[in-house]
Amino acid sequence: MSSHIMSAFDEELKYLNRRISEMGGLAEQMCADAVHALVNGDSALAQKVISDDVILDNAEREIQEKAIVTIAKRQPMAADLREIIGTLRIAADLERVGDLGKNNAKRVIAVQGTGVPRKLARGLEHLSELALVQLKEVLDVFANRSAQKAEAIRQRDEEIDAMYTSLFRELLTYMMEDPRNITTCTHLLFCAKNIERIGDHATNIAETIYYIATGAQPQGERPKDDSSNTLGAVVE
Amino acid sequence: MNMMTEAAVEKALDQRMNDLSYKMIGKDVSVYYGEKRALFDVNLNVRQNTVTALIGPSGCGKSTFLRTLNRMNDTIDSCRVTGRITLDGDDIYDPAIDVVELRARVGMVFQKPNPFPKSIYENISYGPRIHGLARSKTDMDQIVEASLQRAGLWNEVKDRLQESGTGLSGGQQQRLCIARAIAVSPEVILMDEPCSALDPIATAKVEELIHELRSNYTIVIVTHSMQQAARVSQRTAMFHLGQLVEENDTDKMFTNPDDQRTQDYIMGRFG
Ligand SMILES: Nc1ncnc2c1ncn2[C@@H]1O[C@H](COP(=O)(O)OP(=O)(O)OP(=O)(O)O)[C@@H](O)[C@H]1O
Ligand SMILES: [Mg+2]
Numbered sequence: 001m002s003s004h005i006m007s008a009f010d011e012e013l014k015y016l017n018r019r020i021s022e023m024g025g026l027a028e029q030m031c032a033d034a035v036h037a038l039v040n041g042d043s044a045l046a047q048k049v050i051s052d053d054v055i056l057d058n059a060e061r062e063i064q065e066k067a068i069v070t071i072a073k074r075q076p077m078a079a080d081l082r083e084i085i086g087t088l089r090i091a092a093d094l095e096r097v098g099d100l101g102k103n104n105a106k107r108v109i110a111v112q113g114t115g116v117p118r119k120l121a122r123g124l125e126h127l128s129e130l131a132l133v134q135l136k137e138v139l140d141v142f143a144n145r146s147a148q149k150a151e152a153i154r155q156r157d158e159e160i161d162a163m164y165t166s167l168f169r170e171l172l173t174y175m176m177e178d179p180r181n182i183t184t185c186t187h188l189l190f191c192a193k194n195i196e197r198i199g200d201h202a203t204n205i206a207e208t209i210y211y212i213a214t215g216a217q218p219q220g221e222r223p224k225d226d227s228s229n230t231l232g233a234v235v236e
Numbered sequence: 237m238n239m240m241t242e243a244a245v246e247k248a249l250d251q252r253m254n255d256l257s258y259k260m261i262g263k264d265v266s267v268y269y270g271e272k273r274a275l276f277d278v279n280l281n282v283r284q285n286t287v288t289a290l291i292g293p294s295g296c297g298k299s300t301f302l303r304t305l306n307r308m309n310d311t312i313d314s315c316r317v318t319g320r321i322t323l324d325g326d327d328i329y330d331p332a333i334d335v336v337e338l339r340a341r342v343g344m345v346f347q348k349p350n351p352f353p354k355s356i357y358e359n360i361s362y363g364p365r366i367h368g369l370a371r372s373k374t375d376m377d378q379i380v381e382a383s384l385q386r387a388g389l390w391n392e393v394k395d396r397l398q399e400s401g402t403g404l405s406g407g408q409q410q411r412l413c414i415a416r417a418i419a420v421s422p423e424v425i426l427m428d429e430p431c432s433a434l435d436p437i438a439t440a441k442v443e444e445l446i447h448e449l450r451s452n453y454t455i456v457i458v459t460h461s462m463q464q465a466a467r468v469s470q471r472t473a474m475f476h477l478g479q480l481v482e483e484n485d486t487d488k489m490f491t492n493p494d495d496q497r498t499q500d501y502i503m504g505r506f507g
Contacts, residue, residue, distance in 0.1 A: 003505060004504050079492075
């Protein structure tokens with residue numbers, strides 16, 4: 001797209017974009033670190049994730065303030081308006097991603113007693129990889145604004161949901177096998193749910209990018225393959 | 237009657253209904269100033285009880301188009317208009333049309349305030365008097381007060397109605413001209429950048445007035461403020477180099493316009 005006649009407006013938009021990319025990078029790192037800390041019982045790393053969250057919160061607040069000033073000052077129209085509103089939404093999603101990463105980090109101490117069984121660790125890592133790939137790709141798409149790619153990412157949320165459901169099933173099995181696993185497994189269950197929600201936020205971001213690029217909401221229901229809500233029936 | 241013709245009849249009826257919902261229809265309107273062509277085959281319809289905003293860069297022909305709607309271009313010697321413009325289905329360029337009556341039905345507020353060099357009262361009462369709209373002095377007083385009230389000027393001038401209209405400030409003069417335009421109860425009101433000389437409060441009053449007038453009148457407004465167009469209009473038409481490049485619902489126009497030139501213009505980008 002061509003430049004604004006007021007070059008300062010371009011600078012403001014570029015700044016917001018850069019801050020979103022930074023938030024995205026940090027959120028991604030936090031989530032990866034949290035799972036790492038969890039499976040390795042690394043409480044120092046967990047502590048770092050917890051303190052990184054403050055940076056992310058501040059970044060969201062700063063983006064919000066800057067965006068509001070830009071709206072008041074420039075009275076943006078059309079694609080510019082969509083971009084700024086989109087930026088606000090994406091910043092909020094990334095802030096939530098950070099919270100979920102932090103929540104996972106907080107559970108490191110709780111599961112340290114028993115440690116995380118190898119098989120479950122692998123499942124969690126795999127789920128986390130899927131969600132992080134999703135997040136990473138969506139941030140790349142944010143940089144190049146491809147509606148087509150945003151749509152493709154949105155379609156892939158299904159994979160994460162399916163993986164989450166299978167991990168959920170596995171955790172239930174562990175708990176039934178030995179009630180002493182219940183505490184750890186419950187925490188891991190929350191962790192898995194958190195990771196699945198990180199994927200949801202990545203999908204939200206993909207939808208926002210699609211809107212910024214086209215001015216339309218993506219068509220059709222978001223694909224869902226999370227059947228964990230009916231899994232109680234399986235245990236019967 | 238088979239299905240096809242029935243559908244065709246229905247379509248023709250729909251078309252007819254559509255035409256009726258247009259207060260004015262402009263078809264292939266071109267305007268020349270001497271050799272210079274200022275408008276190129278503009279097809280733009282003005283919907284009844286709707287505010288239509290005309291936007292576009294300076295010199296693109298907004299005022300020129302607006303003036304064709306009540307034949308204000310007749311007053312410019314070099315100016316020639318081709319195409320067809322109708323008001324309630326009647327060709328306004330028909331030689332049988334009484335131009336004075338046309339301009340009472342299609343009133344205008346100009347870019348620069350142009351009060352008559354007469355008293356404030358007479359500025360308003362002139363139109364209603366020549367069109368025989370007041371039966372008595374009380375009637376006329378009422379029209380003058382109501383018009384000034386609606387234009388948001390009454391409180392500022394109620395004690396000086398006999399003073400000259402040209403003695404008012406620029407913004408007050410503009411509101412006086414708006415009061416003058418609505419005093420004759422026109423069906424269509426054309427406004428050419430009516431707020432360009434007004435402060436934010438007076439602008440808000442005029443916008444509120446436009447909002448109010450919309451239920452009974454049809455309004456076409458030229459504005460350089462994208463926010464104003466977005467606030468007051470339901471339809472927006474974008475002109476560029478004498479051509480109509482896009483006409484759309486205002487909400488769509490300012491969030492996701494179809495034409496690249498509209499995009500660049502409203503976002504303040506280099507085209
Ligand atoms: N009386 C006139 N004689 C000759 N040319 C004219 C006359 N009025 C307008 N034009 C020309 O016609 C073109 C369209 O002018 P018009 O006044 O309609 O533009 P506009 O869109 O209203 O611009 P602005 O936003 O600056 O008021 C311009 O090139 C202008 O120079
Ligand atoms: Mg003009």
